[in-house]
Amino acid sequence: MAGERFDVVVVGGGSAGCVLAARLAEKPGRRVLLLEAGPLTGTDDTRDVTSLAATVPGHPLNWGYTTELVSGIDAVLPRGRLLGGSSAINGGYFVRATRDDLDGWGVPGFGYDEVLPFYVRSERDLDLGDAPGHGDAGPIPVRRPAGSLLAPTTGPFLAAAAALGFPEEPDKNAGGPPGAGPVPSNAVDGVRVSAADAYLGERPSNLVVRGDTPVLGIELDRLRAVGVRTGQGLIEAGEVVLAAGALATPVLLARAGIGPGDDLRAAGIRVRHDLPVGRGFSDHPAVFLPFRPHDDTPPHPHAVTAQVALHVDSGADPAGDLELLLFSRPFTPGGPLHVMCALQRPDRSGVLSVDGSAPAVRHRYLRTEADRRRLRHAVRIAADLLRAGLGTRLEPEGFVLGNDARVDGWIRDHLTTSSHLCGTAAIGPVCDPQLRVRGTQGLRVVDTSVFPAVPRRGPAASAIMLGERAAALPWDS
Known part of the structure; x- marks a missing residue:
């Protein structure tokens, strides 16, 4: 000692x-x-x-650190x-x-x-x-998820992405162009x-x-x-x-x-x-879009948290600045499933300072119109995936999706972080x-x-x- x-x-x-x-x-x-x-x-x-x-x-x-995501919206960072x-x-x-x-x-x-x-x-x-x-x-x-470990919603997610014209990305650790594919995991048989x-x-x-x-x-x-x-x-x-x-x-x-x-x-x-x-840290802002799958198949008990992902170029980032992750298990028993919509290359505007013995953290998300526009785009892609066969969207409602200001308001109300x-x-x-x-x-x-x-x-x-x-x-x- x-x-x-x-x-x-x-x-x-x-x-x-x-x-x-x-x-x-x-x-x-x-x-x-x-x-x-x-x-x-x-x-x-x-x-x-x-x-x-x-x-x-x-x-x-x-540890459960507290942060301010945007003014007036706090979150706990696991x-x-x-x-x-x-x-x-x-x-x-x-x-x-x-x-x-x-x-x-x-x-x-x-x-x-x-x-x-x-x-x-x-x-x-x-x-x-x-x-x-x-x-x-x-x-x-x-x-990668396969066989008996494959969740029943994984196939429909990939089919919906293909129907919308998104390319396949079967190996997300190959360094290739972004697309839809299974998520590699450091888990074996659910462990x-x-x-x-x-x-x-x-x-x-x-x-x-x-x-x-x-x-x-x-x-x-x-x-x-x-x-x-x-x-x-x-x-x-x-x-x-x-x-x-x-x-x-x-x-x-x-x-x-x-x-x-x-x-x-x-x-x-x-x-x-x-x-x-x-000074100038960054993190992935995200929202979860809830849905019900079209069939009555129960969530797979052994599915990893996120089995499949779609990475997308929002218009100016060939490496893919948006991510849509399918969560094949409900967060609460009997609850809906979710598509997580995240901005993967956000503005580096976070500020951490020391207040006594703990960090005072401010993510300062979505300060630029470019960031707001891209996360908006991710939410609308998630809605398209649901319409293409993945499931029934529970929110946001159609009149919200069709209006930029309303989508921004919905995102603010549901904003979280990928930590x-x-x-x-x-x-x-x-x-x-x-x-x-x-x-x-x-x-x-x-x-x-x-x-x-x-x-x-x-x-x-x-x-x-x-x-x-x-x-x-x-x-x-």
Whole structure:
């Protein structure tokens, strides 16, 4: 405990943190400590991928951060509070970022072709493992819905998309043009496989993993990180890695005096290094359109949360800036099914600041007409899919769909978020391409905080890739 020293201390046992700690410990003699603020084990809620019970506010395995989506509209952001992080409670959506995302960031070492080997290294694709660009020996199992696991609404969704002229995209991890196809999942036979399950099952003696150990702060010698402080005292480190997630990592930086100077001074924190932490983050705004399927087939008991997706170019984004996800299970018993309509390349206007010990989060969604227009378009595509054979729309009503102002009002009333927040400590303004916090020594960030923008497709697979990529960077230890 207190007085210990490790070569690398990884703060946060989420997706990237589990991967990084496991890979760094593959070097003999390198002592690695992984600290998780939550428990090391979950419950049945964290095994059954059809259950999103742990994402409900108030669940003990959910941090449940509050955000303001737009003025006057608040939401709770689920974040996994256990080893494995959000990979232990999310829907198991395991889709890579697009080539346009990765190449568009312009970060040396993080282009599509450069990171593809790390996606491949992470996965054991049980369907396409022997195909080019896929892995067959990695820790994360990847599976697409088929056979007895296929939900009865999945086929009608694909047929409706085809009837509307949308192309097929049978492999959403192939880097091809957007279209309709099955969603790869890190679940096998309905059992979610988290980053902790996949990477930390057998641990070498030089890797120590501790749960229920919140990190209170980073210990700095001037601007060199020399350790972390927990309730048990100081743990010294050759290097400190923040992998606490896009919400908690900025808080730890702020406690160390690293962040926007005005914010830190307002919070009574001594400013050590003025950096735009928490500025210009992005996330996917979304609404859920409810419907009833045309037949009386009950929801499939073993269907993963979202089995099929349609990615669409709204008019100026060939990589696909809209996503429509079919939810084949009702959110409440006997309730309707839903098509989730999400904007995948939104304006980067989010702001996170530190208010005491917690982040004050404002997504500031839909501030531009371009964003409002595109999410409007996604809602209307969902309505078209229902008319093309998927089911009966319950809302919005036709007189709403036909009027832009009314659609905007309906979206505001039903607005939510995909909880894919990225960019609070982005490569460029905050971190360098080696993931080191600019102006500091011995301090890195390895979680979705560093992505310059949220990828067009959910970041779960990319967070795993990031852990793999980071482990391959040069390390002092």
